[in-house]
Amino acid sequence: MHPIIKLVAQRLALGLLLLLGASALIFGLTEALPGDAAQAVLGQSATPEALANLREEMGLNRPALTRYFEWLGGILQGDLGQSLTNKLDIAESIGNRLGNTLFLACAAAVVSVPLAIFLGLLAVRFRNRWPDKLISAITLTSVSIPEFLIGYVVIYFVSVKLGWFSSLAMVNDSMSFGQKLYAIALPAFVLTLVVLAQMMRMTRAAILNLMQSAYIETAELKGLSTFQVIARHAFPNAISPIVNVVMLNLAYLVVGVVVVEVVFVYPGMGQYLVDSVTKRDVPVVLACGVVFAAVYIGLNMVADIVSILANPRLRHPK
């Protein structure tokens, strides 16, 4: 078997094991939280009789292990089950929400990844001169401000004062692609600011590191322009660390944006997960947790594989 295929297969198997472990961990932690779904739903208006009836209906009076293995059995057959609290089909709800989350993440990534890398290259080209300092100053400032604050500032000026964009990034199926893009413009912009700095700094650092190498000097002596040296000779060798940090940020764009979702009222996965944890809706928490874990594991795997492919020494191990 080709070593690359073997590697991918190994990683996939390991990823599945990790997912299983993650689901057990999430289940255990959710169970350890005080209270249960019946209590959370009825809240202050719970009477002992209503609680008992609701627990019976939700099946919460069966042992925890039974419930976990039932859920596991279901998911192996591709059935995510029903929400405890509103009886809606979880697969359908997650389908919509995950679609929205990925849409926003993609939009932010399409802008931020090329921009970050380009700015990184630019910073190296003009290192320690004003363009480098300006780029670093802007990106480091934007990453240092909490994202909700950036969100509020953007809403105040662009939405309330100027009225150019809606502060509610509501998307639904009846909207065209263009309308959707328009709706998510503000959250995508804020997310771009949040993830830009780390990727840009890593690009800059990784390439600067290589700029000291002898082969770069050779390239310079050949008479290539500085930008050609950076883009054609230094960048390919810096791909591995850059891809790693890009993947980390992509994962963040999928699983870590609940604050931006709340500020812009965007119907993504984050809010869904938070609501479900609050209401102890265990099947939904598990489903969301597994999806998030899969995104992380998947993107990390991609980062590893790309790193290997980008490095001839790893591609052809002795």
Place this chain on the structure above:
Amino acid sequence: MNEQLTHMTKEVTAGKLTRREFMGKAAALGVSAAMASTMFADAARAAGPKKGGDLKFGLFGGEATNSLDPATYASSVPQTNGKQFGDLLVDVAGDGSVETVLAESFEGSADAKVWTFKIRKGVEFHNGKTLTSEDVLKTMQRHSDENSKSGALGIMKGIESMKADGDNFQITLASPNADLPYLMADYHLIIQPDGGLDNPAAGIGTGPYKMEVDEPGVRHMYTKFDNYWNDDAHFDSVEVVAINDATARTAALQSGQVHVINRIDPKVAGLLGRAPNLTVHSTPGRGHYVFIMHVDTAPFDNNELRLALKYAINREEMVEKILRGYGSIGNDMPINAAYPLFDESIPQREFSIEKAAEHYKKSGHDGSPIIMRTADGAFPGAVDAAALFQQTAAQAGIPLEIKREPNDGYWSEVWNAQPFCASYWGGRPVQDQMYSTAYLSTADWNDTRFKVQAFDDLLFDARAELDNAKRKEIYSQMGMMLRDTGGLICPMFNDFVEGVSNQLDGWEVNANQEMMNGLISRKMWFV
């Protein structure tokens, strides 16, 4: 100029001039914008309600876990949903009286034990079925039988039997209750076809708007139901959007993306009210922020210590700093002037360091720290309120220790479980219901463990008493009992602070529930 203005307002009343045109012309005449706005609103009101338009709510209190099943309603978005697609038998009007809805009329027997509701004829459900008394009966059974999972189960306990008889729905109570019609106005008790037994979360009712889209925690869409039985409800469609973030809500209202928002943070209410395109309404309600002590647990089983704590809280300061003036001071009982039959002559408990110190000394408390639990989720500002309380108590030599708890799980682990904590009560339409819910010996939510036979007896006497003067007298006695011996420290009653776009008209004061008792989509209209 005056003649011209009069002519213009007449044109507005006749519907010939839009707001924009009117404002433009008025400005040309040198009338200030604020003045013109008021004149336009007056003229438009004279024209009466106008049909049409798409109303948008942006509300706190919507979660991905919400269901349309009325038995599960506990927060603002589900309650607002219920008011769109569903109707109650009766509801509470702005003046605190009972208003008929699906019941055409109702009457109680002379001993207030048997209550008969005459069900309205010719009312159609959204699925085409015609409303019968059987539907009403089954609805009430679903909320009250032994399998009930309903949040209304607690208030349905006193019912002995129910029956449907022709056009009438009849309730027989175990003991008299002159306030039974108010119980039927509980927001859970939306009449559903076949009592909602087939599919409780279908969102099918007799209300003015028909459910089109149900995305829990995101949005809910409704369109006008063609065969709606009543002629109120003026909008073509209603959309309820969940906006849980306070800043996002105010921004959405300011930029005109929604027309109504709830739960405005008192800190920004004053500033927001200055925006030209909206009005901030502050409605004194019956909800109250409290600190509750278990009267059966040491050291709170000592009434001197309870009195010491009651005197040691500075109510005026709390209303000013926690509510920013959007509320009123409490009197250590769960009742205020917003309730019918309230006795205004009950003396107000004043903040007094001397009296607090005196009672504290009498209590003989050993000086060990008194632990008070709080969390931001208990009520907005509960952590700050606890700190203020700690400061004033310290002046009287009372060692309060604040223990901050997580919001998550507060209502299951701390409230009604720990002996001293911060909490919140939404009010009830009548005194009887408030006392029965939380201060009767046998109440499930007796969160102060106040179990006094004499108090229970008075409560039952009041229920059976049909003479309002006498009832008022009994309620006054009960209030005094709680105030002087209860485990409730009630520093303040909060107002409902809500924002409504100036494009809407027809606002009424109704403090029963937030947002005009949920009746905005039925009673307001676009000018």
